[in-house]
Amino acid sequence: MENTHSDDQSKIATEHSTPVDNLDFNKLNFHGNAKAFFNIWVVNTLLTILTLGVYSAWAKVRTNRYIYSNTELDGHRFSYLAQPIQILKGRIVAALLIGLYFLLSSISPFGAIFLGLVVLSLTPILVVLGMRFNMRMTAYRNVRFGFKGRFARAFKVYALFPLLSIFTLNLAFPWVLKKMDEFKFTHITFGQKQFEGEIETSIYYLATFMGAFVALPVLVLLGLLSAISGNAGTSVLGESFTLISVFLFLLYIVVILVSNTAFQVVVRNHVFSRVTLPEVAHMHSDISFSGLVTLKLTNFLAIICSLGLAIPWAKIRSVKYFAEHTLVATLPNADEVLEQFQDDTNAIAEEAADLLDIDLSLG
Amino acid sequence: MSKGQLYLAGKSTCIPVSLVIEDGTLFIYQQDTQAFMSAVKINEVESPSRLAGVPREIKLPDGALLSVLEQGEVDDWLDGEPRHSVFKLEKSNIVVVLSLLAIPLTLIATFKYLIPALAITFANWVPDSAVKIASQHTLYLLDKSTLEPSELKPETQETYIAQWQTLIEKLNLDSTRFNIQFRHAQEMGPNAFALPDGTMIITDELVTLVNHDMNLLTAILLHEIGHVEHKHSMRLIAKTLGSSLIINFIFGDVSALIEAFGGFSSTVIQNQFSRELEWEADNYAITNLEQLGMDKENFALAMESLADLIGEQSGFEQLLSSHPAIQERIENARTSK
Numbered sequence: 001m002e003n004t005h006s007d008d009q010s011k012i013a014t015e016h017s018t019p020v021d022n023l024d025f026n027k028l029n030f031h032g033n034a035k036a037f038f039n040i041w042v043v044n045t046l047l048t049i050l051t052l053g054v055y056s057a058w059a060k061v062r063t064n065r066y067i068y069s070n071t072e073l074d075g076h077r078f079s080y081l082a083q084p085i086q087i088l089k090g091r092i093v094a095a096l097l098i099g100l101y102f103l104l105s106s107i108s109p110f111g112a113i114f115l116g117l118v119v120l121s122l123t124p125i126l127v128v129l130g131m132r133f134n135m136r137m138t139a140y141r142n143v144r145f146g147f148k149g150r151f152a153r154a155f156k157v158y159a160l161f162p163l164l165s166i167f168t169l170n171l172a173f174p175w176v177l178k179k180m181d182e183f184k185f186t187h188i189t190f191g192q193k194q195f196e197g198e199i200e201t202s203i204y205y206l207a208t209f210m211g212a213f214v215a216l217p218v219l220v221l222l223g224l225l226s227a228i229s230g231n232a233g234t235s236v237l238g239e240s241f242t243l244i245s246v247f248l249f250l251l252y253i254v255v256i257l258v259s260n261t262a263f264q265v266v267v268r269n270h271v272f273s274r275v276t277l278p279e280v281a282h283m284h285s286d287i288s289f290s291g292l293v294t295l296k297l298t299n300f301l302a303i304i305c306s307l308g309l310a311i312p313w314a315k316i317r318s319v320k321y322f323a324e325h326t327l328v329a330t331l332p333n334a335d336e337v338l339e340q341f342q343d344d345t346n347a348i349a350e351e352a353a354d355l356l357d358i359d360l361s362l363g
Numbered sequence: 364m365s366k367g368q369l370y371l372a373g374k375s376t377c378i379p380v381s382l383v384i385e386d387g388t389l390f391i392y393q394q395d396t397q398a399f400m401s402a403v404k405i406n407e408v409e410s411p412s413r414l415a416g417v418p419r420e421i422k423l424p425d426g427a428l429l430s431v432l433e434q435g436e437v438d439d440w441l442d443g444e445p446r447h448s449v450f451k452l453e454k455s456n457i458v459v460v461l462s463l464l465a466i467p468l469t470l471i472a473t474f475k476y477l478i479p480a481l482a483i484t485f486a487n488w489v490p491d492s493a494v495k496i497a498s499q500h501t502l503y504l505l506d507k508s509t510l511e512p513s514e515l516k517p518e519t520q521e522t523y524i525a526q527w528q529t530l531i532e533k534l535n536l537d538s539t540r541f542n543i544q545f546r547h548a549q550e551m552g553p554n555a556f557a558l559p560d561g562t563m564i565i566t567d568e569l570v571t572l573v574n575h576d577m578n579l580l581t582a583i584l585l586h587e588i589g590h591v592e593h594k595h596s597m598r599l600i601a602k603t604l605g606s607s608l609i610i611n612f613i614f615g616d617v618s619a620l621i622e623a624f625g626g627f628s629s630t631v632i633q634n635q636f637s638r639e640l641e642w643e644a645d646n647y648a649i650t651n652l653e654q655l656g657m658d659k660e661n662f663a664l665a666m667e668s669l670a671d672l673i674g675e676q677s678g679f680e681q682l683l684s685s686h687p688a689i690q691e692r693i694e695n696a697r698t699s700k
Contacts, residue, residue, distance in 0.1 A: 036415045039453045045613060046462040047449075049469045052477075053612035062414060062449070069417040076368070076377060077430060079420055095608055106600045107497040141377060142370030142428035191375070309463075338375045 023329040025284055030323040032070035034313040040066055041312040053095075057088035067319050068138065073328055081144070082137040090133075120163075124154035127184075135188055143338060148194060149187035157183045174204035181267070185275045191338045197275035207266035215259035222251060257296055265289045272326070280334045284327040295321050365433045366394065372426030382431065384440050391429070401425075410441050413450040478605045479598070479636070486597035491560075494597065498558035505564075506546075513545035513567050520545050526577065527584060534651055541588065545570070553669065557587035559596035573668050581655075582648055582662040589647025595640045602636045637685040645692055649699050663696040 044059035061084045068080035101119070105112035128149050135147040157179045165172045178201050188195045265287050272285035299314035331337075365382045369391065379394040389408075391400045401423070409422040419437055421429040431437045442448070452458045513520060524543050531538045540561040548554065553569040563584065573579040590596070649659045670689040 032416065039456075039459050040415065042459050042462045042466070043449060043453045046466050046469065048613050049466065049473060049609075052473070053609055056612040058449075061411075065411065065414055066417060069414070069420070077418055079428075091612070098608065099604055102604045103600070107493050108500040110500055141375040142372065143375045335374070335376055 023282055023331075025282075025327040025329045026074055028323040028326045028328065029072045030070055030316075030320040031072060032066060032316055032319065034316045037066055037316050038312040041315075053091075054088065057091055058084040060084075060087055064137075071319075071323055073140070074330060076141050079139040080137055081139055082133070086133075120159055121155070124158040125151060127158050128154045131184060131187070140190070143191045146189040147187055148189055149183055153183060174208045175201050177208075177267075178204040181271055185271060190277055190280065193277055193280055193338060195275050195277050197271075199271055199274050203266060203270040207263045210266055211259040211263040214262045215255050218251065218255045218258075222248060222255070253300070254297070257300065258293055261293050261296060262289060265292055279337045280331055282329045282331070284329070285325060286327070287322070287325040291321070291325075365431055365435060365437050367391075367429050367431040367433075367437075369400070370428040370430070372428075380429070382429075382437060384436055387440070389437075389440060405440065405443070408441075412448065413438060413442060415450070415453060473609065474606060474635075478602055478609075479639075481605060482598040482601035483594075485601035486594035489594075489597045494559045497596075498560035498562050501558055502562060502564070509548060509550050510564070511547040511549070514547050515545050515567055515570065523577070523580070527581065530581060530655060531588070533655060536588070536592070541591070543584070555583050555587055557590045559591065559594065561591050563587050563591075573665060576664075578657060578661040579665040579668065581657065582652055582659075582665045585648035585651045586644045586662070588651075589644035590640070592647065593640070593643055595644065599633075599637060599640065603633055606633070606636075634685045638687045641686050641692075642695075645687075645695060646699070649696055659696055659699065663693045666693045666696065 040062055044055070044062060047055040048059050061080070061082055064080040064082070068078040071078045101115050105115055128147070128151055131149060132147040135145040138145040157176075161176045161179055162173075165176050178199055182199050185199075186195055186197060268287060269285045272283045276282045295317060299310070299317060302310035303314055367380050367382055369378045369380045370376070371378070378400075380400065381392045381394050381397070383390045383392070388402050388404055390402045392398060393400055403423055407424045410419060413419070418430045418432040419441060421431065421437075421441070423429060523545075527543055528538045528541075531541055542560075542562045544562065544564055546564050546566055548566040548568060551566060551568075553566060553572040555563065555565045555569055557563045565580065565584070569583070570580065645662070648662055652659045652661060666689055670693065
């Protein structure tokens with residue numbers, strides 16, 4: 001690996017404005033294995049069903065701890081710090097909100113329109129709270145990550161921009177996606193040090209184009225097939241019609257998967273090369289389209305064919321793949337820089353933030 | 364003696380350390396110099412529960428973090444007496460194999476018995492005013508979109524409705540609760556449906572389909588009354604919500620791709636519920652036809668006239684359908700009791 005990446009390394013080094021020579025990139029190592037995780041997953045699933053979902057908070061902590069604590073960089077493991085109770089509280093709130101939304105919208109179709117607007121304006125808040133929780137619950141070398149994104153900015157990026165983008169016939173949407181990523185990545189902190197970086201808008205247009213380009217031939221094929229099946233459907237061939245519709249459904253999922261992957265590969269590799277933790281670390285991502293598509297398709301097939309039993313195996317494979325295609329170079333004086341910034345830690349601000357530390361996701 | 368890594372508080376520096384446990388106290392020494400660093404008792408530290416193959420993370424009282432990869436004495440020190448723990452369940456292959464058997468069984472029990480039972484409780488708890496609003500808004504939207512005023516003569520409508528009101532009273536039901544209306548519905552075609560507050564809509568197309576046969580229409584109407592009496596709308600809402608939340612809790616952290624399949628399976632589950640409710644309404648209609656002294660064959664005939672419209676369904680289509688196969692419903696009407 002050291003040799004094969006030397007070209008990339010020199011390229012990365014010259015791309016940055018700060019003159020950094022001989023960056024020594026190390027990949028993340030993942031030490032977990034599917035067998036151990038399978039056992040954890042099986043027990044998690046059973047206990048979650050038996051407790052009608054309550055145990056899912058504990059299950060999430062155990063799953064994340066298994067993944068984080070098995071991820072290693074430069075000989076140090078990451079940590080996942082969330083307490084199950086924090087997650088349980090968040091889930092109760094989320095379940096109540098979802099229940100309320102569902103009930104109100106089934107009671108009145110008009111309420112649904114109004115609630116749609118409420119949800120749209122809640123999205124930015126949920127993004128910020130989610131990022132804040134996930135980052136604050138992540139630590140490396142006993143130093144916590146954090147998130148400093150503000151609600152006002154999130155409101156612009158996640159509610160206002162997408163709304164305005166409609167008026168450009170969504171031609172501006174790749175730019176909106178870039179703004180979203182920029183908001184997420186450049187407000188992450190490690191210790192008291194904040195990530196920075198210029199992300200190029202053109203990459204998002206390229207990625208969108210790639211995604212569409214990959215999907216297009218298959219979509220044409222899909223159109224043809226549904227035309228054929230349309231003919232069959234009107235005749236007495238009821239059975240063949242349904243087989244074709246299952247096939248079309250599967251094909252549709254595969255197209256979305258391939259198209260998303262094309263987008264993801266272009267964007268991730270770019271963002272990782274641009275976003276840095278100044279004076280502390282540089283990152284690099286070298287996922288490949290073929291590698292990621294193969295991974296996702298085999299995972300998908302395995303999960304379906306095993307009736308879900310392959311879920312833990314698929315999860316471990318994915319984590320391993322992403323870890324091993326993520327490289328980080330720690331800069332020479334990183335320790336001192338971090339230490340100097342650590343002293344600024346404001347304990348009271350941390351406490352206040354704790355009150356909002358709930359994870360409002362169901363997943 | 365174990366080895367570990369010590370991360371001091373407020374710094375990212377890491378010190379390799381040796382650990383010695385004596386009389387329940389953990390002594391920490393610098394690994395290369397063997398210089399003493401600190402000593403802690405078990406009640407002074409915090410550590411998350413044990414997880415297979417993962418280093419133990421021990422938060423020391425001064426905020427430092429001690430990470431120990433080796434299994435053994437440090438685990439014993441942290442966990443104390445051998446207790447029942449999730450770690451033990453996860454480690455036991457017997458537990459895992461039994462869980463694999465128990466998962467499908469508990470899932471079936473939850474979706475087949477528990478959620479329907481909770482849904483009935485929920486349906487009884489929903490206030491009538493909410494049910495009324497839901498029904499009125501739904502009918503308003505349908506009237507604005509697909510339904511047109513009935514083209515049946517007002518006298519015909521009145522005669523039918525008056526006859527049904529008498530029948531409803533014969534069944535000892537509160538006839539003021541049921542509000543029967545006719546609509547012309549080109550798109551929907553022959554159909555009848557009930558709103559949860561007791562409003563029932565019969566399309567002109569259905570009346571034409573059965574050649575104004577009052578007995579057949581009554582059979583269909585009784586099916587709809589069955590839906591209202593058993594509070595099926597509210598039960599369906601509760602079941603949909605309950606099952607989708609549980610599916611989310613169980614499979615929530617799987618990728619979006621699986622969610623597409625999750626959507627598929629929750630459609631299957633929801634249709635399963637919906638078909639059970641249809642059976643309940645069918646049986647309600649059949650029982651009450653007999654109570655009114657009418658032949659239950661009327662229900663079978665009504666279904667047969669609808670069957671010609673639908674045609675045969677394959678097994679897979681059946682899985683995705685919200686109603687039971689019409690042939691089975693006809694069979695059920697003819698063979699019941």
